[in-house]
Amino acid sequence: MSDKHTTLALEKLDKSNFGFWVYLMTDLLLFGTLFATYAVLHTATAGGPSAKEIFELPGILAETLILLASSFTVGMALLAAQQRNHRHAAMWLMVTFALGASFLALELHEFKMLVADGHSWRTSAFLSSFFTLVGTHGAHITAGLIWLAVCTWRVMKQGITDNMLRRLTILSLFWHFLDIVWIFIFTYVYLLGAAS
Amino acid sequence: MERHLPTPSKAEHTKHLHQYIMGFALSVTLTLAAYFFTTNGITGWPLFLSLSVMALAQFAIQIWFFLHIRDEGEPRWKLQAFNLAMILLTIFIVGTLWIMRNLDYHMMTKDGNKDYNEFIVKDEGIGN
Incomplete structure (x- = not known):
């Protein structure tokens, strides 16, 4: 392992890291506009149910803790990958995938129950903005799960190469970012919605 | 199959591990605190302000411990x-x-x- 190669590899890692970071910042702005829309419309119930009437907080707390745990496990996967321990890395990635999939299942169940009770996105401006905001987060989670599955498979197949380590670094950034967005959905949409 | 990226030393590895554990523990604490504030009768502006502070604190903690923004050169x-x-x-x-x-x-x-x-x-x- 010559020094020149190490320097080049580190430079490449830095670049891909920064490029992905810029994407995350623009994604943050996307969520910011959806939050602003929700903040304006959350009282516009048009005769439909209010936030207080439809949110089931215990289920939401479970979702939150599951996502938080998955944010921790993806960090563990990255640490194992940095040590070139591909077995541990794959194991933590699978745990992250399982937690992420549980989160998504709980969220879809919540959406299904709301729609079954007649509280779909067509009911009011409040519910339109709610489904758009939370649904956009869910879509990101879905994309993240596909990405996690592909990475897990490749880690098992070819171990931790430099390319793989770069991918895992930005994947972990993406997954932490989704948990950060969820903090604000949990606080402003669910907790304050249920308390209002 | 290039493997030129350096492996972090044992000390660095332990440091990062502690950061993740710390960030996770603080985030869980703040999440549970926010939940109990909401379900135990605090309402109105006091609730809004305390939850906002806790959300921003957790935001800062995760940027700090999970996204490693301070490790940047x-x-x-x-x-x-x-x-x-x-x-x-x-x-x-x-x-x-x-x-x-x-x-x-x-x-x-x-x-x-x-x-x-x-x-x-x-x-x-x-x-x-």
Whole structure:
């Protein structure tokens, strides 16, 4: 392992890291506009149910803790990958995938129950903005799960190469970012919605 | 199958591990605290303010411990991109709420039965 190669590899890692970071910042702005829309419309119930009437907080707390745990496990996967321990890395990635999939299942169940009770996105401006905001987060989670599955498979197949380590670094950034967005959905949409 | 990236030393590895554990423990604590504040009868502005503080604290903790923003070397481009995003976010959210509240007020949609003359004289201070 010559020094020149190490320097080049580190430079490449830095670049891909920064490029992905810029994407995350623009994604943050996307969520910011959806939050602003929700903040304006959350009282516009048009005769439909209010936030207080439809949110089931215990289920939401479970979702939150599951996502938080998955944010921790993806960090563990990255640490194992940095040590070139591909077995541990794959194991933590699978745990992250399982937690992420549980989160998504709980969220879809919540959406299904709301729609079954007649509280779909067509009911009011409040519910339109709610489904758009939370649904956009869910879509990101879905994309993240596909990405996690592909990475897990490749880690098992070819171990931790430099390319793989770069991918895992930005994947972990993406997954932490989704948990950060969820903090604000949990606080402003669910907790304050249920308390209002 | 290149493997040129250096492996972090044992000390660095332990340091990062501790950061993740710390970030996770603090985040769980703040999440549970926010939940219990909400379910134990605190309402209105005190709840809004305390939950906002806890959300921002958890935001800072995760940026710090999970996204490792402080590990970046000079020049700190990630931090600058982050700061710009924060400024834009503030403009979006505060600006939207301000404009829409103002519009709502002048359209008088909240109390449609209000006497128009009273609105002009009392709320806007015109014609006194």
